[in-house]
Amino acid sequence: MTVQPIRLFGDPVLRTPAEPVVDFDKQLRRLVKDLTDTMLDAGGAGLAAPQLGVGLRVFAFNVDEVVGHLVNPSLEFPDEEEQDGEEGCLSIPGIYADTKRRMNVVASGFNEYGDPVRLVGSGLMARCVQHETDHLDGVLFLDRLDPAARKEAMKAIRAAEWYDPARPPTVKVSPHASAGPLGLVS
Numbered sequence: 001m002t003v004q005p006i007r008l009f010g011d012p013v014l015r016t017p018a019e020p021v022v023d024f025d026k027q028l029r030r031l032v033k034d035l036t037d038t039m040l041d042a043g044g045a046g047l048a049a050p051q052l053g054v055g056l057r058v059f060a061f062n063v064d065e066v067v068g069h070l071v072n073p074s075l076e077f078p079d080e081e082e083q084d085g086e087e088g089c090l091s092i093p094g095i096y097a098d099t100k101r102r103m104n105v106v107a108s109g110f111n112e113y114g115d116p117v118r119l120v121g122s123g124l125m126a127r128c129v130q131h132e133t134d135h136l137d138g139v140l141f142l143d144r145l146d147p148a149a150r151k152e153a154m155k156a157i158r159a160a161e162w163y164d165p166a167r168p169p170t171v172k173v174s175p176h177a178s179a180g181p182l183g184l185v186s
């Protein structure tokens with residue numbers, strides 16, 4: 001059984017920046033398999049290691065039937081184009097909000113064997129890569145909403161069945177918010 005429980009908003013692991021992978025070993029490949037299996041089981045477009053409680057810079061993606069993973073990603077944006085569209089998160093079930101992202105991204109990183117890989121994505125793939133890389137920095141899509149939309153989302157979260165008042169979630173303002181449209185670089 002490699003499908004693992006997904007950590008929910010309020011769990012401190014989701015707010016902890018993840019560490020770079022150093023050893024491209026069997027354990028890493030096990031993690032990639034767990035991420036991929038859990039993501040596919042949950043019907044998600046992506047899943048980052050902190051969502052399984054693992055503080056490593058790894059995520060899996062599943063966009064337009066392209067399933068893959070990226071280790072130690074770094075993002076570059078080839079242009080200024082933006083997109084706005086609905087975004088959700090497997091760690092914040094049932095909550096969706098329009099979230100601004102860059103339209104095009106070039107992600108550099110490694111596969112599970114340590115080979116360098118480059119992922120050029122636009123639209124939904126670019127959105128996914130930005131969302132998952134945010135997870136590795138302890139950032140959630142809620143942080144990227146404007147204050148009114150964030151307030152509305154928090155209200156919906158407090159009313160959600162999974163919400164645990166003993167572990168209240170924290171929303172923080174994006175650390176990149178003041179950096180303008182180029183601020184999504186992680």
Ligand SMILES: [Zn+2]
Pocket residue numbers: 088089090091131135
């Ligand atoms: Zn997410």
